[in-house]
Amino acid sequence: MKKVLFLFLSVISFSAYCQKVELTPQAQISIITCGAGDEIYSKFGHSAIRIKDSSQGIDVVYNYGTFDFTTPNFTLKFARGKLDYTLTRQSFPYFLLSYEEENRWVKEQILKIGLPEKQELFNLLETNYLPQNRDYKYDFFFNNCSTKIWDVLKQSYGEKLAFKDDYLNEQFTHRQLIRHNVPVNSWLGFGIDLALGSVIDDTATPYEHMFLPYYTMKQLEVSTLDNEVFTSGPESLFEPQKTDSSSIFLLSPGFWLTIFLIAVLLLTFIDFKYNTRRRWLDFILFFIPGIIGLGVIFLWFFTDHTQTAGNFNIIWAFPAHLFVAFVVARKRGPNWVAKYALFSLGLIVASMFIWLVGLQIFSPLLMLVWLALAARYLFLFWSYKKPLLA
DSSP states (O other): OHHHHHHHHTBOOOGGGGSOOOOOTTOEEEEEEEOOOSSGGGTTOEEEEEEEEGGGTEEEEEEEEEOOTTSTTHHHHHHHTOOEEEEEEEEHHHHHHHHHHTTOOEEEEEBOOOHHHHHHHHHHHHHHTSTTTSEEEOBTTTBSTTHHHHHHHHHHHGGGEEOOGGGOSSOOBHHHHHHHHSOTTSHHHHHHHHHSOGGGGSBOOTTGGGGSHHHHHHHHHHOEETTEEOBOOOEEEEOOOOOOOOOOGGGSHHHHHHHHHHHHHHHHHHHHHHTOOOHHHHHHHHHHHHHHHHHHHHHHHSSOOGGGSSOTHHHHSOTTHHHHHHHHTSSSOOTHHHHHHHHHHHHHHHHHHHHHHTSOOOOTTHHHHHHHHHHHHHHHHHHTTSSOOO
């Protein structure tokens, strides 16, 4: 949030641009690529386009990665994938300063093009910056600050700009590409694996890798314009200071889910030994998966997010669990609860099979959750076969 607010505060109007600017031979256009940051929005890095013409006092960045917090119904639009992102224009020194403050590396690739090509790209960016053109529909994989770089270049230079399919040493799935930037054993990584569906487990094409700024930078290293080298560099503009990036295991989901598993197993053993049943525990172990299931349905069917479709987390986190939670909270529910407990156990087994055959890759941390749920569902089946429970 701090970064995005800083970007808006640092935007400079450059009133001289109200009239068409003709670049001079000293003008330079470059692609700026920035490393990942600590905030959620910055985990995947950033890309922007820099226009510099010292003879006219121009040094600005065209930035497709900003949005307006004052947008009406901001939170709902963000959750539903209906929030517009916008192209902003800001002073490059301010832009660079914000990344220095966040200790994120910044690299520059200067476009090796003539003045007519520079003017053409500059005019296109100015047209895109017009109030009626600057907003666009954001998509995490297919329309973000990084993919916009290639789209704008391609729009400007057409078939003269050649894409190189062989720029990758190895291709990854979309989920693997996310995990390269967000650790699995983090709350953000765990949440991403819950929220995103099977559609991100396909192997990304070389072009699709470019939703990450790093791969856009790598593509630009080998791309050609009229069969000539398109960019120089990348040259470093800022190198971050080394910091301790190790995470604290005691704060990780792996630690807390292990505690959760141990607690459920221990309480279940005590219930079994003393022929009792903690109804509050059964309520929680159905209610929370039910809530997760409703969240999956919302993201899958009621948002514009393309990456949340086909989410098989809905199997083990079955939405009907939400209703059953209130049934098992009673001292003695109907007899069908025993069969439903076995059904719930079967859903976990089905989820494991889906993972095994590769239909969807789940978070490894879910094994801790599934073991806890499976143990309790088995106990619940047994408990409904036993009379006189406390």
